[in-house]
Amino acid sequence: MLARINSADTAADQLAGLVQFSEDQLPAAREAPGFEGFYLLADRQSGKVVSISLWTSEDDLWLFEGQGTELRQEASSELGIAPTLASVYEVVVRA
Secondary structure (H helix, E strand, O other): OOOEEEEEEOHHHHHHHHHHHHHHHHHHHOOOOOOEEEEEEEEOOOOOEEEEEOOOOHHHHHHHHHHHHHHHHHHHHHHOOOOOOEEEEEEEOOO
């Protein structure tokens, strides 16, 4: 299993919009092959957010990556979130 992790900074007053945007996009992600889950973490005071998506395999993750890139660009333009580089990690322990 792989985890794709992305962090960004947004204005604290934009956080509700980001949460809604993420919830609106989840149905499409859930339909993607190999999708295992999604977490959106936030520091409400600073506006820092971290997203974690979980994927069964590298092939599944990269298959969805084009759509994910498009979604991040849309969030960037709609919510003023500067795009950041993502990191991919192997999940070695899951509880």
